[in-house]
Amino acid sequence: MAAPLRLGIAGLGTVGIGVVKIVQRHADLIAARTGREVVITAVCARDKTRNRDADLSAYAWESDPVALARRPDVDLFIEVMGGSEGPARLATEAAIAAGKDVVTANKALLAHHGQALAEAAEKAGRVIRFEAAVAGGIPVIKALTEGLAGNAIRRVMGVMNGTCNYILTRMEDAGLPYAQVFEEARQLGYLEADPNLDVGGIDAAHKLSLLAAIAFGTRVSFDAVEMEGIGAISIDDIRHAADMEYRIKLLGVAQLTGRGLEQRMTPCLVPMESPLGQLQGGTNMVVLEGDSVGQIVLRGAGAGEGPTASAVMGDVMDIARGLRLATFGQPATGLAVPVAAAVATPAAWYLRVTLVDKPGALAKIAAALGEAGISIDRMRQYTHQEGSARVLIVTHKATRDDVTDALSRFGATGVVLGEPVALRIEDV
């Protein structure tokens, strides 16, 4: 049997403790599957005195993650602290510099510094693995990098922030407004300290940018993700969408077009009967489309102690087995800088407009759409409140520029009350 693989774990929150538990509970199973012992030699967290749900007495304690990363009795550095800067970054850099492999759950770190870290790891002959950073327990990095390696990837899509999907599902099920469900989620501890990471789409966009880099062989390009959060989604829109057999999801889409790489993380309508439309609650789903394989759908828990620790351990056991791969599936120095394309792939759109209840108002809206070059697939009008009517429109395929043009023409008609809502309907 090979020498034991010695782990140092930086971060003893939910994920770190989850990893400790698996290593302790499944020592035999891990050894049988990898052909070697996997042991923890040292751990690190800010507060040593905090009561934790695991016995850590057998491990050396470090208060500084950089010191942990440099310990000679650590072969593999596990970074589960989080944060794109500060200790997580410094310790990861130190680990690579000290010749350690790295397994991380840190999407923010890789979204911002993935290229530099991958190049450093490559130069040092070390690997960085990050299955746990995207879609929790779903082995999607592996599926994309390895399982689908023979495919030119056409599109990657995903619902990858469980909190947002929980909020949207709960709004629909309970008929509650966004603000109230947001507050519920906060009290349940579902939201990050900065909730905008969740509901603003940032966390999910971090994940999307990592998938896009692997899928298209380009450098991580988080700044080019077009982002829109779920804060403006109303219970009315959720209900109207449902009336037309759609659900609203915070959906990430990355695709290579003739104009370049489109990456967006925005609320979209998807058919209720599609796998994405059927995804309720905090579960995650990733859809991978390849030129040979067609569409592969992966579904599972996107967060939580067990699922995230499972993903970390998958990476750890790959390394224990000697499976070594470039960070983004090919040499980092060879990754192209992507041409960031503004989102221009045409789509059908859902438009919600409130009109003054006057003869000819609807005709003016229809005319404005026509002038913007947009044709109408379906239209419904409801009496809304005294003196106003609500109009829902599903367009035929149009670019976002055309839709923006139409919305500005709506303003000029003088019959529109308030701000119209426009949401993309993704072909899934």
Added chain:
Amino acid sequence: MAAPLRLGIAGLGTVGIGVVKIVQRHADLIAARTGREVVITAVCARDKTRNRDADLSAYAWESDPVALARRPDVDLFIEVMGGSEGPARLATEAAIAAGKDVVTANKALLAHHGQALAEAAEKAGRVIRFEAAVAGGIPVIKALTEGLAGNAIRRVMGVMNGTCNYILTRMEDAGLPYAQVFEEARQLGYLEADPNLDVGGIDAAHKLSLLAAIAFGTRVSFDAVEMEGIGAISIDDIRHAADMEYRIKLLGVAQLTGRGLEQRMTPCLVPMESPLGQLQGGTNMVVLEGDSVGQIVLRGAGAGEGPTASAVMGDVMDIARGLRLATFGQPATGLAVPVAAAVATPAAWYLRVTLVDKPGALAKIAAALGEAGISIDRMRQYTHQEGSARVLIVTHKATRDDVTDALSRFGATGVVLGEPVALRIEDV
């Protein structure tokens, strides 16, 4: 760059030609992702003159797959001929003996000879990979062996024969009887030469036995799979199931119980709203349940040129990248002989009984269930034909032995017409 990886492909049917096309179309992408060229040096099929949808002129031709397997200019032998015996087996054995790695799509070969082949490969320091043998393009072998390696697997389930799922879906959608849809499927070329491989559940059971070996660290134990085909499923049962919000699927389930390893491939009812229940048409789905990760659901095309070739190429590219793993995820010699447990995990059951239309008939059935220790969750009675009534029962959890007992008691009541139907309702 490392030396090219040289492939020999035995079998130029749909899958073989699919592999040829990917290697030709994506030479650059494959080299970028694996760090080396992947080239085909030789191919083999029964009939050289047959017109094929790819240019094979650059490759050496062998008429004997064993000769192909032994060629010194072949590093990796790709077996996509099929069949558990004969040329496929001989050539695979020859390849291993000659020191070649093997990638195969052949579930029958591995279900019958997987243990011996894995031991031979291990002894020779070679690998056998078979992603394409299970669920087509879905990278499920990889997800189970590698991604979920840190989990004790609790249960593996799958709809893994697209033809059966097509038949059941088509019966439901078109309201057609089994025999007619079976004939349609035959004419569409969806059925194997021996249709019992599909509709008898054998093909799907081959796949299940491979997943079970990986999941539970046991030797492949195909003979222990309890099998029941879909031939007895009537359109009535499909409709009754739908009335109660269920769909009927040919579902494979493997789980380790206190009594041993249960493996079954049988028609089951699953909730219509579950991912398995929503799987319509020829698509495959595999559900993996681990103690840390919870439930992971994978969905995609289970057959066809592109998806199956994609799976073959995933394996080829792993080997090109130097990712080498034991056939079933751990040393073959260490795999335990599983204790085959008769299926005894309790389940709810769907029962369909036709009764003579006489007072007290239903009471006799209810009493027979009680005597067998089975309690009733839901019951519906329909007038069936003149002089008979149809009763549908959903039981609370009961073992199959209890159900068998109840059915024999039904016979003794003297009020039952024809054969009752009993189908398991799987908790999914």
